[in-house]
Amino acid sequence: MDLLRFITAGSVDDGKSTLIGRLLYDSKNILIDQLEALEKSTKNRTDGSVDLALLTDGLRAEREQGITIDVAYRYFTTPKRKFIIADAPGHVQYTRNMITGASNASLIIVLVDARQGVVEQTRRHSIIASLLKIPHVVVAINKMDLVEYSQDVFNNIVIDYAEVAKQLGLKNVTYIPISALNGDNIVDKSEIIDWYDGKPLLEFLEEVDTAHDIDLDNARFQVQFVIRPQTEELHDYRGYAGKIISGIYKKGDKVKVLPAGLETSISKLEVGGREVEEVFAPQAAVIQLADDIDISRGDAIVKTEDTPVVSNELEVLLCWLDDKPLQAGNKYYLQHNSRLVRAVVKSIEYKLDVNTLQQQPVEGGVKLNEVVKATIKTASPLVYDPYDQFVVNGSAILVDETSNSTVAAVLLQ
Amino acid sequence: MSKYHLDYLEQLETESIHIFREVAAQFERPALLFSGGKDSITMVHLAKKAFAPGKIPFPLVHIDTGHNFPEALEFRDWLAKEVNATLVVRKVEDTIKQKNLTEPKGKFPSRNWLQTYTLLDTIEEFKFDACIGGARRDEEKARAKERIFSVRDEFGQWNPKLQRPELWNIYNGRIHKGENVRVFPISNWTELDIWNYIRKENIDLPSIYFAHERQVIEHEGQLVAISEFVQPDANDVVLTRQVRYRTVGDMTCTAAVESAAANLDEVINEIIATRISERGETRIDDKVTEAAMEDRKKNGYF
Numbered sequence A: 001m002d003l004l005r006f007i008t009a010g011s012v013d014d015g016k017s018t019l020i021g022r023l024l025y026d027s028k029n030i031l032i033d034q035l036e037a038l039e040k041s042t043k044n045r046t047d048g049s050v051d052l053a054l055l056t057d058g059l060r061a062e063r064e065q066g067i068t069i070d071v072a073y074r075y076f077t078t079p080k081r082k083f084i085i086a087d088a089p090g091h092v093q094y095t096r097n098m099i100t101g102a103s104n105a106s107l108i109i110v111l112v113d114a115r116q117g118v119v120e121q122t123r124r125h126s127i128i129a130s131l132l133k134i135p136h137v138v139v140a141i142n143k144m145d146l147v148e149y150s151q152d153v154f155n156n157i158v159i160d161y162a163e164v165a166k167q168l169g170l171k172n173v174t175y176i177p178i179s180a181l182n183g184d185n186i187v188d189k190s191e192i193i194d195w196y197d198g199k200p201l202l203e204f205l206e207e208v209d210t211a212h213d214i215d216l217d218n219a220r221f222q223v224q225f226v227i228r229p230q231t232e233e234l235h236d237y238r239g240y241a242g243k244i245i246s247g248i249y250k251k252g253d254k255v256k257v258l259p260a261g262l263e264t265s266i267s268k269l270e271v272g273g274r275e276v277e278e279v280f281a282p283q284a285a286v287i288q289l290a291d292d293i294d295i296s297r298g299d300a301i302v303k304t305e306d307t308p309v310v311s312n313e314l315e316v317l318l319c320w321l322d323d324k325p326l327q328a329g330n331k332y333y334l335q336h337n338s339r340l341v342r343a344v345v346k347s348i349e350y351k352l353d354v355n356t357l358q359q360q361p362v363e364g365g366v367k368l369n370e371v372v373k374a375t376i377k378t379a380s381p382l383v384y385d386p387y388d389q390f391v392v393n394g395s396a397i398l399v400d401e402t403s404n405s406t407v408a409a410v411l412l413q
Numbered sequence B: 001m002s003k004y005h006l007d008y009l010e011q012l013e014t015e016s017i018h019i020f021r022e023v024a025a026q027f028e029r030p031a032l033l034f035s036g037g038k039d040s041i042t043m044v045h046l047a048k049k050a051f052a053p054g055k056i057p058f059p060l061v062h063i064d065t066g067h068n069f070p071e072a073l074e075f076r077d078w079l080a081k082e083v084n085a086t087l088v089v090r091k092v093e094d095t096i097k098q099k100n101l102t103e104p105k106g107k108f109p110s111r112n113w114l115q116t117y118t119l120l121d122t123i124e125e126f127k128f129d130a131c132i133g134g135a136r137r138d139e140e141k142a143r144a145k146e147r148i149f150s151v152r153d154e155f156g157q158w159n160p161k162l163q164r165p166e167l168w169n170i171y172n173g174r175i176h177k178g179e180n181v182r183v184f185p186i187s188n189w190t191e192l193d194i195w196n197y198i199r200k201e202n203i204d205l206p207s208i209y210f211a212h213e214r215q216v217i218e219h220e221g222q223l224v225a226i227s228e229f230v231q232p233d234a235n236d237v238v239l240t241r242q243v244r245y246r247t248v249g250d251m252t253c254t255a256a257v258e259s260a261a262a263n264l265d266e267v268i269n270e271i272i273a274t275r276i277s278e279r280g281e282t283r284i285d286d287k288v289t290e291a292a293m294e295d296r297k298k299n300g301y302f
Ligand SMILES: Nc1nc2c(ncn2[C@@H]2O[C@H](COP(=O)(O)OP(=O)(O)O)[C@@H](O)[C@H]2O)c(=O)[nH]1
Pocket: A010, A011, A012, A013, A014, A015, A016, A017, A018, A019, A053, A090, A142, A143, A144, A145, A146, A178, A179, A180, A181, A182
């Protein structure tokens, strides 16, 4: 059994909460007491039905306003997979939440209201999916019951979306006609939508092939923590703990420590205190090296035959996540996995319109939810790969030095 | 399936270990809040793996309400020795005396609320800048939005509006003086994941997790053990039942479930079959209001 993380995106009222509630409910991941609480809070409804959307509605502020305003995580398991859903809100101003939720997702469900078709929000969410390189896209065309389960309506939306997908270079797009409310094509194949010959949503989620989403070719590792027990029997032990970002490392491999550039080889590998012959992404490992070199947190250990970019002048796309605007010349901390360096945003080239992908001039500062192309200079070099080739080693964040908040998602180019 | 493949438990383990290492590297004085239950025991196991062959580079901190199961306390002391970790115990009892707090009354006097005071005092005493907790996002609706690194202000308060976006696997633990961070390495685990992992890794648990005989009374459909802290009154019928616990909290507010499950396989089978979530079944004080958890978190509860 493996793990799939996905995100759901849609405009307000497209039925996202209902869909998630339905997935949890129909896959029997709602428990009796939750169900009771649900029934209690829907007692006041006139039609007497349970409101599945309430299952996923978290904080009190949201209950009061009746909208989801922050990313929430949901869990459910079927005999085939464990699923983690990042439930990102549909409201226009909350692009930042969607980016947060999408950053860990290997699949996105884009909800489309069958009556409305592809709207501005659909494009916006798809653009974010393409910027963040989410490997799999499911377009769930919802509320089919309100368009008499019409195949024409479905087909027209598919044609419209295919255009968006083409423009954005989205691959692996799957279209499923559903009714979240009635449960059509969610867990079981809909009997009414008999013209659809694909899989129902849950079956698709269970079977989508994610094995290739992890890169096993290029070996990347960053030191998180240096283990030095300094006990009598482990007097000289010095292990570099960290996550294998990508690729495979074997005992004896020739490696290079970056940014310093020193070469050595792997003398020992451990996972959870157990010695192993090889380690692979995304294992949490400990690497020991043949030579005694000065290595600290944030340094990269890569194989000598293929090396990432080492530079302190960075071309980046920035998704701005803070209320305080970004001005060229501002200084921040840049955190790339565990490496923290001082950085200055040297220049801002253009703003990317997240509805049209058009480049626009930047006037004034960069505001919350805006995406810009910029150049950053760091105090010491970063060891990275372009995000487009290598998501896990091409992503970083900016941290405000004064407020300590995370203010930007950085996609290294 | 390729041999370079992690199953879901290995993936969860990897993520948690990564988080533990980030905490050790980013903070000067982290602590692991050890409650004595299976979630904290699992965390200790993960921490051990994260830093092997070194020892866990932070203390285990237990806020002792004074209402604990003796079996859980015994196990706590054994475990700390076993993994060679420093154990810090601070008692709610002492806080009540020092601060002249009012003891909760009633038949099931819960000191859950008061733990918060002791915890905040302990954080202050040791200047902890990161407290690692075993909360899981599947436990409660309000938890579903909790970050893995969750910043608390000087008063231990959590502000849902001021949470930092948490992107990829990058954890921003920078804080101002006086603030601290609650870190939840097992956020993405469900109850069943924890049990399956305990089975897979052969993790030892206190005996009360398995079926045993106990004298209990029935209270609103739940079984509560008779103990020093909970005494039957005239209307109660004292029953002898075979029970086990799904969570290890206070004896005053943790209910037992009737069960014959004597080993992990049997426990797991029962959990799959019951379909009643952990908190609902076993925490007597939680049903109070739907927003109880949210209120409590804002006040600096774990
Ligand atoms: N007829 C119909 N109504 C739906 C369907 N899915 C959701 N709805 C309704 O649409 C409204 C908005 O749904 P909700 O899940 O709250 O939307 P969200 O804002 O995207 O989370 C609610 O009244 C739902 O009952 C569907 O498939 N068919």
